[in-house]
Amino acid sequence: MEPTLVELNQKIDALTAQVAYLTEQAQIAERQRADRAELMRDLTPIANQAFHLTIEQLEEIQEYVDLSDLLRLLKRILRNGRNFEKMLDQLESLLDLLDTMGPLTDEAFAKAMSTLADLEHKGYFAFARGGMRILDNVVTSFTEDDVNRLGDNIVLILNTVKEMTQPEIMTFVRNTLLIAEREVEKPVDSSLLGLLRQMRDPAVRRGLALTMRVLHVIGAQASEKALSN
Template sequence: MEKFFSGGFTGIFCLKGKKCQLIRKCKWQGKNYRSMDKDNMQEQINEINRKLDIVLEEVMAQRETRQSIEDLTTDLTIVGKDVFKSTVTELDNAGVEIDGEAVKQLMLKLVRNVDTLNEMFEMMESANDLVKDVTPILHQMGLDGIHMMNEFEQKGYFEFMKESMKIFDNIVTHFSVDDVKLLADNVVTILETVKNLTQPDMLKAINSGLIVYKSIEIENVEEYSIWKAMKAMNSKEMKKGIGFMITFLQNIAKETDKLNANSN
């Protein structure tokens, strides 16, 4: 046991774990409490200093920001004044007069039509995106067109068209405007004739006639006397041919009568 005061002990358990006999404050507790108060006070002071440092840093940052804004405003003001003076000088040299009222009306219209301007810019952006999307497609179409033209040239399409133009030139120079009018009036009849000629039976008949004509040697045709001709007419082929010619002429006469009746 350790004595703190002369004549006895406190009689309580202190922070040292000792039990004193006298109910009074010991010297050790007093010293310990004073030391703890000083430590707490120092910690609070340190905490206050730390917070003050943070506040000072924030104040300095705001001051720097405000100073930067003021400097920027000053610079922009100077630049704006210089630009305005330069613009006024250039307009004065060019002899251009600006109506302040017209400028004010223009600014009011711009303010009133902000939504319209935004829509216009959005449309321009959409058009730009569309052009970006369509450009590769158009590029590919151009390449395909070039390849196709190259293929046509190799096959001779352009040479054929070039020579065909001579045909049209000959037609234009040979026929007059009146001939073209007559062609227009009779184009239906011409097309009907072409239609009938292109029927399978007519094509076969024409082809057969051409084959027979080609098989005949014109320069070496055999001469027939009247007696020999009369004898040849008694053959089956000549009788059939004569019958065909008579029937053909009769039908032509009938069709001619029908056309004359319809025209009247």
């Protein structure tokens, strides 16, 4: 009698567990159905609005777009599905490359900013701004004819500058200016007797001779130019 009662209790427990499981599943299904119903209630106005909006937009472009055009576009999209997939793969590769190069570009940008800051601190940009002002003054001060004449004589000008900037010429000019600056501050005896005493100095006589020679050359060139005109 007791084994039969035990088996009966076990069957009742199993049946109770099954009923509880079925009840739980029914409740889950009911909640899912309620969620779907609520979702449909929420989506129905949105879908209706999207449908009406689509109809309105299609009415605006119906003169320019035919159903056959849409079908042809859809077919083309389907035919190029693999191409789109390749394009997406390439885009992913590009994004991976950008992620990899991100630290490098950040470092390069920081280096460039540091270099620009150093150049600004050393005055390169200020010098460039000053150079632009000088160039602007030069451009506004010369006419087109002046520029053409400058182009015709640029070789002669450069050769003249080259000769004038030789080390010995620059040293001579610098020393002459320094000596002249010191001599100007000294008292000068401009009397006839003082001038005669200075003429006894060999350096003075040599300077006068060189000056006369230079004046002779200048006069000869002026005469040649006058005769040619």
